[in-house]
Amino acid sequence: MHLDHTHPGPAAVSADAHRPDGARRALRIGIGGPVGSGKTATVAALCRALRDELSLAVVTNDIYTREDAEFLLREAVLPPERITAVETGACPHTAIRDDISANLEAVEDLEDAVGPLDLILVESGGDNLTATFSKGLVDAQIFVIDVAGGDDIPRKGGPGVTTADLLVVNKTDLAPYVGSDLARMAADAKAQRAELPVVFQSLRGGTGVADVASWVRGRLTAWTA
Secondary structure, three states: OOOOOOOOOOOOOOOOOEOOOOOEOOEEEEEEOOOOOOHHHHHHHHHHHHOOOOOEEEEEEEOOOOHHHHHHHHHOOOOHHHEEEEEOOOOHHHHHHHOOHHHHHHHHHHHHHHOOOOEEEEEOOOOOOOOOOOOOOOOEEEEEEEHHHOOOHHHHOOHHHHHOOEEEEEOHHHHHHHOOOHHHHHHHHHHHHOOOOEEEOEOOOOEOHHHHHHHHHHHHHHHHO
């Protein structure tokens, strides 16, 4: 049995689209996916692609550490004051879907400290295929999987794969080495997601990043229209 895959259009906005002073707040995009799929590297690539044209910031989530935020700081993808971390202390989906208060505080503190912002990327800690973000936290969701996890992941589905606004199939350069069939993954993703977009990405090869950045720009255009 398939889930009811009903999705808001790109121009859909959350009920809390404005800050207390009446100004429109930053667009919030959540980035989730399994452990090791390349979420943080994707965040870093997006920051490099967009930082010269947008005012953006990042919130990372880890269970007990600040490791992902520290990676972004070492890579100098944004000024340090634009990167903050949430230590969830529990399964990552708890802080992005169930009790979002720590993440809401983090994004609001960033807007107060370095705003006005155009975009805030909220990266989940590594989770499973059921991980989704609360609509009270983000306005759109990217779900990242990688070919090394098996080319059957799109076929297996799960809310992360089937309902995310954008699915990124990462590390395509590894496909020949792990026996993953990219054509099969594309067909299975199409069957699960219908018209929802899918990007095949290789950060080492430099492919796909521009497509993900273009998708983000489209969401921002709809948000500010």
